[in-house]
Amino acid sequence: MTCTELLQLLDDYLTGQLFYEQQQLVEWHISSCEHCRTQVVSYRFTIQAVRHLPREVPLPPHFAHRLWQIMQEELARPQEETKDRYG
């Protein structure tokens, strides 16, 4: 297995979706190629680190205030039939 081939199998390797033989080839390559081993470990860390990003971001105060006002104005308007714009 070459470094290029390993790179193409990286996601499937890290999610455990390779066939056993492929997995052995990947592991054999990693054990003998320092460049790829470092790539794989740091690639894996990148995925894990991003998972720890907060899934919520506080609204900027000026925007939160304006948004709530606009929502209140919308609620005060007479209800109409609305069509999905994006859904």
Next chain:
Amino acid sequence: MPADTEKGQGEKTASRESATRSGALVHLRSRPGTALAPLAPPATTALAPLAERPLTPELVFREYAPRIYALARRMLGNDADAEDVTQDVLLQVVRKLNTFRGESQLGTWLHRVTVNAALAHRAKRASRQKHETSEVEDATFDAAVLTSPVKRWHASPEEPILTAEQAEIIEKAIRQLPEPYRDVYVLADVEHLSNAEIAERLGLSVAAVKSRLHRARLRMRAALARYFEQEAGTDSQPLLPDDPPDGGSIS
């Protein structure tokens, strides 16, 4: 009521759980010096409610607006566009709040609508072309990945605990991804959608999603390397303590 679908919600998790049960992964874990344990499944899909609660504008504003804003901000890469999209989505949900049967239905719908609103907003701004990545650029980047020297990373190996500074560095790296890659990347690695769900939401093939995700992850790794490739002697631990100090040759 929007046509809502939960198909594929658990595909990614199920796939990983299935893989985790396989003998191959037991084998993986049994060789810690060479192989890496597969990635653990991520948390549940975005915007899932903690419990069913009465749907009120206050609840939507308090509980969902920060999630909508975060998703839009990551997809669009700036605060002003994220505010526009958040406002559009919140107004739309307020208009039809009484048509939802419960919070779980609302959460799934909101996620879908936010993605669609972000894509529509971007199309309106016609900014895609500016950030489009070319095949030549991809090939150059791929070659650089294979030939550039790499160093060990110094960070927490299994469960990274991000400092505010590290989180901002990661957010900045996401903002700098080309848009086609950023969309897929945010939905996969931040929002934890399956490849099939992403393909459906973005109108791509699953193969295209996998390809873009891989390229995005490579770019993220390269961007973060500038920060995490540190010299020994810092407080953090190397990811592989038994690594030799220098990168090896390329086959």
